[in-house]
Amino acid sequence: MRLGIYPGTFDPVTNGHLDILKRASKLFDKIIIGVAVDSDKKTLFDIDHRVEFMKDAVKDISNIEVEAFSGLLMHFTESKGAKIIIRGLRAVSDFEYEFQLALMNKNLNDSVETMFLTTSSEYTFLSSTIIKSVVKLNGEIKGLVPEKVEIALKDIYKKGD
Numbered sequence: 328m329r330l331g332i333y334p335g336t337f338d339p340v341t342n343g344h345l346d347i348l349k350r351a352s353k354l355f356d357k358i359i360i361g362v363a364v365d366s367d368k369k370t371l372f373d374i375d376h377r378v379e380f381m382k383d384a385v386k387d388i389s390n391i392e393v394e395a396f397s398g399l400l401m402h403f404t405e406s407k408g409a410k411i412i413i414r415g416l417r418a419v420s421d422f423e424y425e426f427q428l429a430l431m432n433k434n435l436n437d438s439v440e441t442m443f444l445t446t447s448s449e450y451t452f453l454s455s456t457i458i459k460s461v462v463k464l465n466g467e468i469k470g471l472v473p474e475k476v477e478i479a480l481k482d483i484y485k486k487g488d
């Protein structure tokens with residue numbers, strides 16, 4: 328079975344992540360989305376919310392599962408018996424970080440490969456951070472994130488007014 332791990336912080340999931348996932352789901356028998364508890368980022372949403380938003384966003388794609396993981400991505404990947412980590416590449420600016428991540432993971436386990444899919448052009452400018460910044464300043468994010476995420480974000484920043 329071709330099994331892929333799609334890891335990320337997903338704080339929150341955006342339609343850019345979903346674009347990668349929908350396309351990857353056609354290339355793999357099964358994808359496990361690993362929502363990282365331990366990332367270097369201070370997150371807006373706690374792990375339960377990040378997992379819940381992701382589960383809801385992919386509920387109609389039958390070969391995708393969502394799980395939180397803590398500790399090293401490589402240990403999570405090994406525990407699932409997966410041999411491929413899937414990452415999205417948006418622009419040249421992603422390259423250096425992604426290259427470093429992929430090489431470190433390769434160093435940890437040489438039998439696991441990182442596979443990159445290029446993000447569709449309409450989402451290359453998207454990031455979770457830019458979404459949060461725009462909502463905070465009352466900007467419109469319709470069509471860029473799942474509806475439940477949009478509602479939750481607007482709710483948080485309305486309360487913060």
Ligand code: COA
Nearest residue numbers: 334335336337343344363399400415431446453454455456
């Ligand atoms: N469309 C839109 N945005 C995208 C995207 C796409 N296709 N692909 C990535 N992004 C954005 C994300 O929104 C995120 O934006 P942000 O920085 O504003 O939050 C950014 O690109 C990258 O985030 P993401 O894809 O969620 O990955 P990450 O860099 O947050 O996650 C982990 C990195 C979780 C994979 C890494 O920290 C990890 O492996 N952690 C576990 C601990 C570990 O093993 N560490 C050692 C690693 S060698």
